[in-house]
Amino acid sequence: MPHENIKLKSLTIAAAGLIGLLLADTVWAHHPAGTGGKLVFRLSSDIGSFNSIRTPVNNDTRNNPLAAMHDNLFDRDADTNELIPQAAVSAEPSDNYKRWRIKLRKGMKFSNGVEVTSQAYKAHFDRFLSSKPAGRFRRIMGPAMDRVEVVDKYTFDFHFRQASPGFKSILTMPIITWYVQEPGWVAKNQKKRSFGLTSIGQGPYMLKSWKPGDKITMVRNPNYWNPKAQHLDEIIYQIIPSRANAFNALKAGQIDVMLVPTTERDRAESSNTTVLDGVSNIAPRGIGFNSSVAPFNDIRVRRALIQAIDRKGVTMIGTRNETGVPTHMYPSDHPWFCKNTKMPWPEYSPEKAKKLLAEYGKPVKFELNIISIKTISLVAQSLQAQWKAIGVDASIKVGPRGPSYNRGITSGKYDIWWTNFGNNVDPSVVAINFNSKSKSNFYKVNDSAIDEALNKLRNAKGKAARLKASCNYQKLLVEQVRYYPFRNAVISVGFSNRIGGMQKPMSNGFKAHRAWIRKK
CATH class of the missing domain: 3.10.105.10 (Dipeptide-binding Protein; Domain 3)
Structure with missing residues (x-):
């Protein structure tokens, strides 16, 4: 569902945000300029709801579309294991690792045009950590997460009841706690029955339409902080429950990307496709x-x-x-x-x-x-x-x-x-x-x-x-x-040879929205 109040305008970036943008451009320097086009990604089932409190599930059918709408604070390079700044430019721990201080990238906006600030993250985590499935959210955030506190407009702290020395790695994970929604929109809509039908994030894409049981369609977020990373005009998340049908669709060119069980790589291989094995970033x-x-x-x-x-x-x-x-x-x-x-x-x-x-x-x-x-x-x-x-x-x-x-x-x-x-x-x-x-x-x-x-x-x-x-x-x-x-658990992805920029998956939420269509 497109946002009614979005005005198409050029993205302005404050000076500090520009520095972070240059850093990100350095990391993604091997990416070509956006070439447009449509990418079709296979989902095995429907997303259920864009409201992660109502549907507190981490799986490929939720993580992949939600990750296109919501940037993590950091990404991770699968080859070097280095962290890549996204919504944040730094994350520093206290001496005892019970507090992590996050500095946001300045100049970011949600897809409805509202600026992204520390208060948005505090409102998001206050809501999640006071919800019925709060225990589940705390567990996936690491050891004994307690609360979020605002330091200034672009700085906030995560507080833990125990030391959390590995939290910087958790910041890169494609998990539902990172999908921060614009707090004003949440406050206005969260009690409506329609609340779970869309989401307002700060990621590179936004929802155009959702036909339950069939497909989710996304288009570029015109307010995204890094338009050079928006290589696609449109992403279709096509729901195909049958894996056999999905393999056939991939080889026939009807879909472009799908998760492939490592034990079934041969079913995705053809002259028109490539299968890429990821790194084992999850436990056995x-x-x-x-x-x-x-x-x-x-x-x-x-x-x-x-x-x-x-x-x-x-x-x-x-x-x-x-x-x-x-x-x-x-x-x-x-x-x-x-x-x-x-x-x-x-x-x-x-x-x-x-x-x-x-x-x-x-x-x-x-x-x-x-x-x-x-x-x-x-x-x-x-x-x-x-x-x-x-x-x-x-x-x-x-x-x-x-x-x-x-x-x-x-x-x-x-x-x-x-x-x-x-x-x-x-x-x-x-x-x-x-x-x-x-x-x-x-x-x-x-x-x-x-x-x-x-x-x-x-x-x-x-x-x-x-x-x-x-x-x-x-x-x-x-x-x-x-x-x-x-x-050992290894995630593999099968994709059409017309797709470029596919990164090694490190989990079932592997961010195929960062890929592009090769020029003919």
């Missing part, structure tokens, strides 16, 4: 245990379950390729990978697993919760068979994908479940999931040694010290068998 997929309940509160059972598994065989089920078995929280191409630390995973030995269960002396019976994905079902069936071979009675329960499944994890409803171990941009983010004092301790771990290791990680200063503390913490998790990873 695997199995989580509720360590507070039997039998998972006994390390002998946890160790036996791992020793019963042919981990290489299970990993190949999930990847369809001969590949390395995950041993770390971070893959080898990740900046936080512990290349000098050997993780002491239990060896594959069904006989030793049987002996551990004999020592435990009780029947082991449980229900493994998974979501409805074919490869996950195949992995679960393999685990079930291998556990049965050592005398474990494991059943499988398939649940729906989305918030209801996640609530089963966060509420403690599940005792053992399939999961990914959170966003892995920084060690402090995943660490909170195993901290006994954290509300995000979904694994219900209560161990003083782990808490001490996490405190050392939280208080470490500098990259080298933080990496050492992170590796020690990861090693301790493995020694205590607190989780089981069976594959």
